[in-house]
Amino acid sequence: MWSSSVKTGSELSISGITAKQLAKDFGTPTFFIDEADFRARALAWNDALKEAFGDKAGTVYYASKAFSCTEVARWIKDLGIGIDVSTGGEMAVALAGGIDPKKIEVHGNNKSIAEIEKAISVGVETIVIDSMYEIDRVATAAAKAGKVQRVLLRLTPGIEAHTHESIATAHEDVKFGFSIASGAAWVAITAVHKQSSLELRGFHAHIGSQIFGFESFEILAERFVTFLAKYRDEFKKELPELDLGGGYGIAYLESDVTVVPRDAMQALANAVKKHCAAFNLEVPTVSIEPGRAIVGPTMFTLYEVGTVKDVTLENGTHRRYISVDGGMSDNIRPSLYGAEYTTILANRTSSAAHTSSRLVGKHCETGDIIIREIDLPEDIVPGDLLAVPATGAYGRSMASNYNHVPRPSVVAVKDGKARVIVRRESIEDLLALDI
Amino acid sequence: MWSSSVKTGSELSISGITAKQLAKDFGTPTFFIDEADFRARALAWNDALKEAFGDKAGTVYYASKAFSCTEVARWIKDLGIGIDVSTGGEMAVALAGGIDPKKIEVHGNNKSIAEIEKAISVGVETIVIDSMYEIDRVATAAAKAGKVQRVLLRLTPGIEAHTHESIATAHEDVKFGFSIASGAAWVAITAVHKQSSLELRGFHAHIGSQIFGFESFEILAERFVTFLAKYRDEFKKELPELDLGGGYGIAYLESDVTVVPRDAMQALANAVKKHCAAFNLEVPTVSIEPGRAIVGPTMFTLYEVGTVKDVTLENGTHRRYISVDGGMSDNIRPSLYGAEYTTILANRTSSAAHTSSRLVGKHCETGDIIIREIDLPEDIVPGDLLAVPATGAYGRSMASNYNHVPRPSVVAVKDGKARVIVRRESIEDLLALDI
Secondary structure, three states: OOOOOEEOOOOOEEOOEEHHHHHHHHOOOEEEEEHHHHHHHHHHHHHHHHHHHHHHEEEEEEEOOOOOOHHHHHHHHHHOOEEEEOOHHHHHHHHHOOOOHHHEEEOOOOOOHHHHHHHHHHOOOEEEEOOHHHHHHHHHHHHHOOOOEEEEEEEEOOEEEOOOOEEEOOOOOOOOOEEOOOOHHHHHHHHHHOOOOEEEEEEEOOOOOOEOOOHHHHHHHHHHHHHHHHHHHHHOOOOOEEEOOOOEOOOOOOOOOOOOHHHHHHHHHHHHHHHHHHHOOOOOEEEEOOOHHHHHHHEEEEEEEEEEEEEEOOOOOEEEEEEEOOOOOOOOHHHHHOOOOOOEEOOOOOOOOEEEEEEEOOOOOOOOEEEEEEEEEOOOOOOOEEEEEOOOOOOHHHOEOHHHOOOOEEEEEEOOEEEEEEOOOOHHHHHOOEO | OOOOOEEOOOOOEEOOEEHHHHHHHHOOOEEEEEHHHHHHHHHHHHHHHHHHHHHHEEEEEEEOOOOOOHHHHHHHHHHOOEEEEOOHHHHHHHHHOOOOHHHEEEOOOOOOHHHHHHHHHHOOOEEEEOOHHHHHHHHHHHHHOOOOEEEEEEEEOOEEEOOOOEEEOOOOOOOOOEEOOOOHHHHHHHHHHOOOOEEEEEEEOOOOOOEOOOHHHHHHHHHHHHHHHHHHHHHOOOOOEEEOOOOEOOOOOOOOOOOOHHHHHHHHHHHHHHHHHHHOOOOOEEEEOOOHHHHHHHEEEEEEEEEEEEEEOOOOOEEEEEEEOOOOOOOOHHHHHOOOOOOEEOOOOOOOOEEEEEEEOOOOOOOOEEEEEEEEEOOOOOOOEEEEEOOOOOOHHHOEOHHHOOOOEEEEEEOOEEEEEEOOOOHHHHHOOEO
8 A cells, every 4th residue: 555665653754754844845735656666566567477477478568557757667668677558648758768669569449540650660569459440550550661560459358357356258348459259359360460561469458457356367368368279270370479468456445455466477377378288379478567556556645734624414423524735636536436545644643533534625526535434633734744645556647637726746755865757737837738 | 519600410510610621720639619609608697697686796707617728718808707716727827818806706625825815916806715724814814915805605505406406405515615504604704703804795605516407596595595684683784795606507418408597597586586575685796606507518529530349249239439539538527427428420411320339539448438328320430520519618627638648729719710729738748747
């Protein structure tokens, strides 16, 4: 839930810097990212993949949609892992960070022709093709550039993975990919084979988010290996790659568990190897795409309390509304997905009794709620600092300027030093697009 | 649903300019705003307020959170109506547009001290106070500036207004305002009276969104007038102002009705006057805050189709996924609120049969859905243009850069001419905050 350099015993600190000092130096609200923790988590997935798959380990592609900026792209480059991008904007960030295009995988259900041409011109390793139209578009762009582009086909394997359960179905009602069950995948393969500017390397799937059990991934492995065998039987050759996506769960609350990379990769490798053996197939190289599982726990958001208000509920009890200086513009997940977070008093200790509270933002909207229900010390007052952990994924990346609220800065902390890696928007920034 | 200058008969056009021409000149996705329609709607509310309340008509404050930019603020200035702002950012836009601070009303449940001081220093007409802390903060800032600040108190009158029904309760479980039922409102009044730098002008409430019936507003009028009478009985003087907020509904679908300003204001005036007569109170000046009801129907979003894909559902039927070049980053309302929209083929006519379709965006997320279920011509292909009406409110204003997708431009159309009023973000803009 908290990153490794955070201490929450009394006053919250990260890499030895207290919350009070951070607020003084950088203002609030601010996202603080624990650089060492980010690097450690990225490497843990990389090590786990290598340990489990050996020479069949593919690439750990960091799913940059969770959070990316130029400095994080530099870290990815430095770590030597890959990055997956799903738009031209995400690709621009990866390239700005100096990532070798050979480490970039390109996603997206509706890539523009400009995005495809740009990806091919810079020489990305792999494009994951998502529709019949895209087979033609990528083939045409590659031919125009005089290249043979490596591609994967995104398949929908018919698995609905949820946090605590999975449903294996024959069909998937989603916009992504080619269905195995309907035969669409087979049609796509045939179409790719006809294009001399495309090299089909294998298949990709992404089965969900915040998945804790390994069962869905084991079913995915079985379905994909079965499909690889079918391909081998039909075309008398084997495809060398699978990308089994991301979706590994992280802890948002104290009571949440978190996925251990080594366990996840071991389970995946066991399943892939077992089914390959059964079909007498060579084990393909396997890549994965953790995003949230790397960046999620590495950040917390620091807010300052602005007001505290008690409201009498229908049943006669009270609810305390604690308003902070951010809200749904920097964390839309509670209102968008009903996502749950926790928070702690960050600038001091309190031995006060706890009272039923709701953490809300400063937006002009009733639904601007960060935490719907939490017990917090009843002596919290304006000026106190509250830290919300695990806001690294889909926090800043989905941030808006709703109510013309400037988006917060992102500050990286490492070895007792803190520095801005994404600066806070100013009022001038808010007006910059206006004519 | 569509603004007045839009024609949808064959090819869609606005003020005589075809969708094809707009896409060619401005790209997609783009928000097109019908300037004449915006002005007409704003004036319709202003006229209706004046007609219904006569010399007791207060101000129509445009709720800028729905959508604001410098050019729209210029229109507001030009129309002579007011604007309500709920943050320093929204105030900056209003001032950039040249709006007289005497036409600005300041909202917000958690205004920062900097925001309060700025509002007082520029000389805003009214600050709507939302908490006990704020009474002190506004009083202190006003005293420091040597001014007496006009204030309203935001009250929670215990009305839950919904689209088609209202619930009148004793309590409200919201972050905003002072509860009448709990006595909090009374405590706040007493506190304001003690501050010589504050002039209490009256009360404010905002009871909900997308409200079609007038009943909730009539209940609000009754509760507020009753409270004004209680105030008069206690303090032997009358308060001169009420601001009864916004929340008037608009049509998103063909089948939706829309609120007629004259009807709404007549119903409100009748209720206010009736209850004032019963209490022998002078009728206060009444202000309102339409946001969505002005800007909502004035804009449509123009998208280009990128891919079309048929998916087989569990029951054997098909769903067509039509992907466009925008999505949840420019319209979060379908995923955030389950909001419903419609769309039409904008660049040509089609006599093809209709097929069950889902309109989705280009984001790397399954929930990136603009319209969940709609029958559309089965001959729609990539390159076609789709127009989604009524995206003026909470579309561009809640837009994000999720997946590093640049936010669309806003183009104003009037008298056969189109011009950019908010420019499209570039890749450089996306990287501008990165260090």
